[in-house]
Amino acid sequence: MYDKAATDRIRSAVRHWEETDVRTAQARLPERRARFTTLSGAAVNRLYTPADVADLDYERDLGLSGCYPFTRGIHATGYRGKLWTMRMFAGFGTAEETNARFKYLLTQGQTGLSIAFDMPTLYGYDADAPQALGEFGKCGVSVSSLADMEILLDGLPLDRITTSMTINSPAAIIWAMYIAAAERRGIPRAVLGGTIQNDILKEFIAQKEFLFPPEPSLRLVVDTIEFGCREMPRWNTISISGYHIREAGATAAQELAFTLADGFTYVEAALARGLAIDAFAPRLSFFFNVHSDFFEEIAKFRAARRIWAQVMREKYAAQDPRSWTLRTHAQTSGVSLTAQQPEVNIVRVALQALAAVLGGVQSLHTNSMDEALALPSEKAVTIALRTQQVIAEESGVANTLDPLGGAFFVEALTDRLEAEARAYFHQIEVLGGMLCAIEAGFPQREIAEAAFRYQQEVDAGQRTVVGVNDYVSEEPLTIPLLQIDPAGYARQVARLQRVRDGRDNAAVAAALARLADAARDPQINLMYPILEAVHVYATLGEVTGVFRRVFGEYQEPVFF
Amino acid sequence: MTQRKIRVLIAKPGLDGHDRGAKVIARALRDAGMEVIYTGIRQTPEMIVEAALQEDVDVVGLSILSGAHMALCPRILELLRREGMDDVLVLVGGIIPDEDVAPLKALGVAGVFGPGTSTREIVEFIRSRVSDASAVDASGLAASAVAVGSERP
Numbered sequence: 001m002y003d004k005a006a007t008d009r010i011r012s013a014v015r016h017w018e019e020t021d022v023r024t025a026q027a028r029l030p031e032r033r034a035r036f037t038t039l040s041g042a043a044v045n046r047l048y049t050p051a052d053v054a055d056l057d058y059e060r061d062l063g064l065s066g067c068y069p070f071t072r073g074i075h076a077t078g079y080r081g082k083l084w085t086m087r088m089f090a091g092f093g094t095a096e097e098t099n100a101r102f103k104y105l106l107t108q109g110q111t112g113l114s115i116a117f118d119m120p121t122l123y124g125y126d127a128d129a130p131q132a133l134g135e136f137g138k139c140g141v142s143v144s145s146l147a148d149m150e151i152l153l154d155g156l157p158l159d160r161i162t163t164s165m166t167i168n169s170p171a172a173i174i175w176a177m178y179i180a181a182a183e184r185r186g187i188p189r190a191v192l193g194g195t196i197q198n199d200i201l202k203e204f205i206a207q208k209e210f211l212f213p214p215e216p217s218l219r220l221v222v223d224t225i226e227f228g229c230r231e232m233p234r235w236n237t238i239s240i241s242g243y244h245i246r247e248a249g250a251t252a253a254q255e256l257a258f259t260l261a262d263g264f265t266y267v268e269a270a271l272a273r274g275l276a277i278d279a280f281a282p283r284l285s286f287f288f289n290v291h292s293d294f295f296e297e298i299a300k301f302r303a304a305r306r307i308w309a310q311v312m313r314e315k316y317a318a319q320d321p322r323s324w325t326l327r328t329h330a331q332t333s334g335v336s337l338t339a340q341q342p343e344v345n346i347v348r349v350a351l352q353a354l355a356a357v358l359g360g361v362q363s364l365h366t367n368s369m370d371e372a373l374a375l376p377s378e379k380a381v382t383i384a385l386r387t388q389q390v391i392a393e394e395s396g397v398a399n400t401l402d403p404l405g406g407a408f409f410v411e412a413l414t415d416r417l418e419a420e421a422r423a424y425f426h427q428i429e430v431l432g433g434m435l436c437a438i439e440a441g442f443p444q445r446e447i448a449e450a451a452f453r454y455q456q457e458v459d460a461g462q463r464t465v466v467g468v469n470d471y472v473s474e475e476p477l478t479i480p481l482l483q484i485d486p487a488g489y490a491r492q493v494a495r496l497q498r499v500r501d502g503r504d505n506a507a508v509a510a511a512l513a514r515l516a517d518a519a520r521d522p523q524i525n526l527m528y529p530i531l532e533a534v535h536v537y538a539t540l541g542e543v544t545g546v547f548r549r550v551f552g553e554y555q556e557p558v559f560f
Numbered sequence: 561m562t563q564r565k566i567r568v569l570i571a572k573p574g575l576d577g578h579d580r581g582a583k584v585i586a587r588a589l590r591d592a593g594m595e596v597i598y599t600g601i602r603q604t605p606e607m608i609v610e611a612a613l614q615e616d617v618d619v620v621g622l623s624i625l626s627g628a629h630m631a632l633c634p635r636i637l638e639l640l641r642r643e644g645m646d647d648v649l650v651l652v653g654g655i656i657p658d659e660d661v662a663p664l665k666a667l668g669v670a671g672v673f674g675p676g677t678s679t680r681e682i683v684e685f686i687r688s689r690v691s692d693a694s695a696v697d698a699s700g701l702a703a704s705a706v707a708v709g710s711e712r713p
Contacts, residue, residue: 119626248578374627458678
């Protein structure tokens with residue numbers, strides 16, 4: 001962006017400054033640390049100048065908002081046209097309790113729904129399965145059949161809101177239940193808008209909620225992508241997620257690299273199915289973490305958009321600009337929350353949310369202050385939502401697009417994250433692609449290594465966590481925590497039994513038999529027989545049971 | 561007196577797959593000179609107790625972040641007792657609300673470690689609690705197992 005003579009002059013001025021002004025200042029007051037780093041451990045210079053971004057070409061690398069390569073954002077008018085969607089992830093206990101929370105959130109100005117499911121649901125078990133011991137309703141809402149889904153969505157305007165569902169291995173089944181519930185209310189599937197997370201690769205890498213081996217898991221993902229192309233033009237059939245990769249301990253560069261590499265893997269799988277790139281790529285969406293290192297996070301979002309656009313256009317020859325744009329949801333970092341002095345988490349979340357907005361995300365969940373202790377209380381959720389509203393309405397940051405674009409530090413960080421991500425792409429390619437890398441434990445080890453390094457730094461006091469290893473105060477906990485109704489489990493199990501007793505069991509058996517045959521035939525898109533089965537109230541456990549028998553269950557390599 | 565290293569089983573009971581903490585602790589204990597066996601995720605109480613028995617461990621560390629600890633821990637402690645392993649030091653880590661700490665300790669959990677605990681604190685806790693026991697030594701553990709075992713019908 002600057003001519004060579006100017007950057008040379010600046011470079012020599014910086015050298016001179018280091019030897020004079022900086023040396024004098026250091027002699028008077030040594031810097032607080034020998035080395036300053038980002039949260040991810042990358043070195044941070046004292047001052048950034050045009051010399052640090054000498055190779056940056058404005059038109060090639062940044063461009064205008066809404067234009068290739070989308071570094072500065074995917075919309076021409078950004079938040080001036082439409083604010084990000086404030087989408088708070090919620091779910092606990094029974095479908096009735098979560099339905100009430102959703103109705104409350106909509107009255108508070110929330111603009112989209114986001115459903116959290118409990119552990120048994122995430123693992124494809126019915127609420128009364130022996131494996132579900134003690135897990136009912138703890139981390140989300142329990143959905144064992146279409147009957148639960150109908151209660152969960154009761155009275156919600158499904159034709160006007162969009163719904164995000166955090167579900168992975170059983171994503172196709174839960175999505176089918178959502179579609180079936182809407183259809184029973186007379187709302188056609190084509191008008192439904194929303195997202196299923198449906199990102200199985202990051203489950204193998206980080207969150208570990210896998211059921212079936214990688215190959216059939218990937219087939220289910222492609223079946224949903226294909227079904228979405230044909231039937232559900234407003235639905236994002238996958239949310240390619242770095243969130244869990246980061247929470248497992250990854251650095252910003254690892255989160256960026258592994259998430260995008262997962263995305264390319266899905267693209268290749270869909271292409272191998274015979275889908276046209278521009279038929280499905282516009283519906284691919286992303287989900288990134290937004291952690292505590294302010295500038296590093298902003299740079300991460302910018303680098304993600306630029307890499308995705310470039311690879312989609314150059315490597316996969318996408319023609320439709322919507323195929324080039326990386327649309328993303330973000331969530332503030334759960335692991336950064338402290339159980340100590342939980343009110344301080346409100347501040348952490350506000351800073352992280354600000355980074356997400358300056359990074360140009362399309363939707364945002366802000367964590368609640370009590371989440372290192374329990375599921376959030378209504379009060380805590382409201383403060384978290386209000387945090388977004390303050391940023392949107394009061395801070396002024398949404399008045400212009402990519403306000404940090406051109407900042408030497410932010411552009412240098414963006415370039416470095418891109419370079420680190422591309423180095424990882426190369427390593428993954430050498431290993432034979434992401435599936436092989438996962439089976440070899442490569443991303444898992446890289447993440448575990450980074451997590452351990454970070455913990456060591458905190459334990460050694462090289463990193464300060466306010467309230468944990470410094471600024472500690474011994475105060476009793478004063479915030480109220482959410483209690484899950486203990487009677488919910490009995491109600492859920494009783495309802496499940498009524499569903500099993502009251503349905504047409506011959507129809508269920510026939511639907512499950514057809515599903516098993518379809519599962520054995522890779523030519524058949526499984527969404528159709530799944531829909532048929534859930535419509536006659538086959539339970540989640542019964543449908544995944546078919547797949548467990550046909551596909552087998554995955555056992556991961558154990559190491560630490 | 562024996563040179564036997566402190567043996568620790570790190571286990572993840574229930575469905576919760578969030579294994580960052582379990583792996584970090586496993587590695588920190590290994591770096592502190594302990595013999596560490598990590599079960600991997602999705603272990604039933606029966607699998608964990610079987611592994612503890614097979615590996616003849618001094619310590620069982622349970623990592624639970626899903627909120628299912630009040631269902632899973634009592635079952636594991638009961639099975640350990642049934643196998644005559646009531647002298648094994650049982651630790652629980654994860655998201656454990658304050659109000660559950662006392663009931664867990666009453667059941668026989670020696671230590672509950674929440675978010676923000678340093679790995680050093682856990683290493684020191686184990687050393688302070690197990691060094692006495694291992695002075696009694698492996699033969700002592702075996703003897704108590706037989707003694708309790710003989711009381712069973």
